[in-house]
Amino acid sequence: MDMKNNRKQYTLPRGYAVPEQNRTILLGTDWWTDCDDVAAVRIACRADACGLWRLTGVVCNGCMEYSVPSLNAFLTTEGCGSLPIGIDPDAVDFGGKPPYQKKLAALPHSLPDNASAEDALALYLRLLTAAQTPVEILEIGYPQVLAALCAHPDGYRYLAEKVSCLWMMAGNWEKDGVGTENNFARAPRSRKASAYLLEHCPCPIVFLGWEVGAPVISGRPGDIPDDTDPLRMAFIAHGSTNGRSSWDPMLVLLALENDMDKAGYEVRRGYASVDAETGENRFRYDENGPHCYVVKTHPDAWYEEKLAVWLK
Numbered sequence: 121m122d123m124k125n126n127r128k129q130y131t132l133p134r135g136y137a138v139p140e141q142n143r144t145i146l147l148g149t150d151w152w153t154d155c156d157d158v159a160a161v162r163i164a165c166r167a168d169a170c171g172l173w174r175l176t177g178v179v180c181n182g183c184m185e186y187s188v189p190s191l192n193a194f195l196t197t198e199g200c201g202s203l204p205i206g207i208d209p210d211a212v213d214f215g216g217k218p219p220y221q222k223k224l225a226a227l228p229h230s231l232p233d234n235a236s237a238e239d240a241l242a243l244y245l246r247l248l249t250a251a252q253t254p255v256e257i258l259e260i261g262y263p264q265v266l267a268a269l270c271a272h273p274d275g276y277r278y279l280a281e282k283v284s285c286l287w288m289m290a291g292n293w294e295k296d297g298v299g300t301e302n303n304f305a306r307a308p309r310s311r312k313a314s315a316y317l318l319e320h321c322p323c324p325i326v327f328l329g330w331e332v333g334a335p336v337i338s339g340r341p342g343d344i345p346d347d348t349d350p351l352r353m354a355f356i357a358h359g360s361t362n363g364r365s366s367w368d369p370m371l372v373l374l375a376l377e378n379d380m381d382k383a384g385y386e387v388r389r390g391y392a393s394v395d396a397e398t399g400e401n402r403f404r405y406d407e408n409g410p411h412c413y414v415v416k417t418h419p420d421a422w423y424e425e426k427l428a429v430w431l432k
């Protein structure tokens with residue numbers, strides 16, 4: 121099936137140019153209780169629609185009643201209904217009850233339940249086996265599937281040889297790199313996985329932390345004027361009628377820009393780690409380290425304007 125035939129037209133926003141080298145993207149999301157994942161998925165799909173990258177699959181690393189049907193329904197509204205979805209069926213222990221998923225699952229979709237999606241690790245392995253060009257992985261949720269990929273012999277080799285960068289919304293770095301944030305620290309599953317992934321992952325990792333996204337608000341009524349827009353529906357169902365912190369859409373936009381100056385960040389380089397018991401993140405500064413976290417160089421409103429271009 122050619123998913124491009126099903127693709128909505130979306131015009132390249134001003135200031136963006138199609139890169140000379142194709143970019144292949146895999147997206148991991150918890151698609152859990154927070155509506156900011158929905159905003160992030162919209163940007164990933166629209167960037168694909170206008171040729172900035174090729175989004176080849178979405179892995180869902182939280183598992184709730186409507187995870188796959190609601191994700192598939194939202195992707196369908198974005199013209200990406202035939203994208204493969206993977207899910208971690210064991211990830212039922214993060215808690216929460218998201219009304220936005222039930223709302224979105226009422227929209228047309230072709231994957232009726234979680235069992236109709238592929239296994240998350242199997243999907244990563246399948247897509248990475250097939251990938252010819254360097255792949256970038258974007259992660260806006262829990263890291264246990266990436267940790268399993270890293271612990272798998274073929275997965276480790278792909279991370280070393282095929283994945284040029286792992287972009288993660290995770291951690292809280294504002295106090296000299298020490299802090300606690302949900303994606304690392306939510307539950308024993310995420311804590312252990314974070315510790316393992318950061319210690320063993322052979323590709324570079326760029327982190328966008330809690331402190332970056334928290335004060336940047338997206339999805340205000342003026343940004344998305346139509347209340348029947350599925351993204352706006354998700355924001356309203358989440359209770360974020362006046363907008364929401366922009367952790368996940370900022371991570372996708374950072375990866376999309378792929379240029380720290382243009383994206384509005386400086387980086388701090390070194391070695392990030394997570395305590396497997398507490399989920400606390402730490403950072404050892406080293407200019408030659410494989411990890412970096414980003415620090416904003418502009419006022420929050422500057423990022424809000426950039427996000428609004430993609431979300432409207």
Ligand SMILES: [Ca+2]
Pocket residue numbers: 149150151152154156157260261368
């Ligand atoms: Ca998320």
